[in-house]
Amino acid sequence: MKKWSANRRNTVFAAVSSWGLDAFDFFLLIFVIDNIADSFHASNADVSIAIFLTLAMRPIGAVFIGKMAEKYGRKPVLMANVATFSILSALSAFAPTLSIFILIRCIYGVAMGGIWGVASSLAFETIPSHAKGFVSGLFQAGYPLGYLTASVIYALFFNSLGWQYLFIIGTFPILLVVFIYFFVEESSTWLKNKSAQKTTIAIMPIIRSNWNICIYAIILMACFNFFSHGTGDVYPLFLKEQHHFSPFYVSAIAIAYNISSIMGGLFFGYLSEKIGRPQSIIIACVGAILFVPLWAFSSGLWS
Secondary structure, eight states: OTTSOHHHHHHHHHHHHHHHHHHHHHHHHHHSHHHHHHHTTOOHHHHHHHHHHHHHHHHHHHHHHHHHHHHHOHHHHHHHHHHHHHHHHHHHHTOSSHHHHHHHHHHHHHHHHHHHHHHHHHHHTTSOGGGHHHHHHHHHHHHHHHHHHHHHHHHHHHHHHOHHHHHHHTTGGGHHHHHHHHHOOOOHHHHHHHHTTOOOOOHHHHHHHTHHHHHHHHHHHHHHHHHHTTTTTTHHHHHHHTSOOOHHHHHHHHHHHHHHHHHHHHHHHHHHHHHOHHHHHHHHHHHHHHTHHHHHHOOSSOO
């Protein structure tokens, strides 16, 4: 990256940060499910509906915001997207009822769904092709970096401030909008398409001609998400409820596995450049499966 232009470095930073800060806002919720339940006199299961609906709304956001990025450009849509999920984080803190809280998180899910597609498009249309494996690893590391940030914020501020103020802290990603505005250029690929009057692309013909790859990619990503959302979204609650760990220990464990996850994203992104994408995926998945017993059935803090 030393030989990259300033815009390439800024674009990758902005794109990865957008994804990471989006995850930061999302994962704040999972640390305080039980506290929100107490505030609204509801059960943990009732509050967990907010997680389900947030994730369920992401495909809608991915399609809608993706189409906006094709029409208006990657940069302005990314800026609007970051501003939206930041504001919705603050609104979550002021929800007067659980129903309104869940509604806000639904809308947040739409905003969350748009980040990956727009941010990755902006980045991958800017960087050189030989760097795609490494940058994909950075993107993968961005998500646990957001989770890690949420873990640290929870450890530092929850006991003194309470869950509402955590969501107010979750508005600070809006500062990234200023950085994108001044230091990131629009995708040259999108500008070329615009100048050639190709601002919209017919999606269905592309899907029909590549239906097998599309189905494979959807199934593959669904399986990948079982690794993350299938366990990580309620793991802090699992540690508190089943193991009766204090907020400090829950944060410490979350910080540890997110640091490891960041290292894994960078390592396997680099490895994919050396041995190929499928081989790297297989090694990572097999490695994760081997450690499931420790993840699920450990009885002590260190294990």
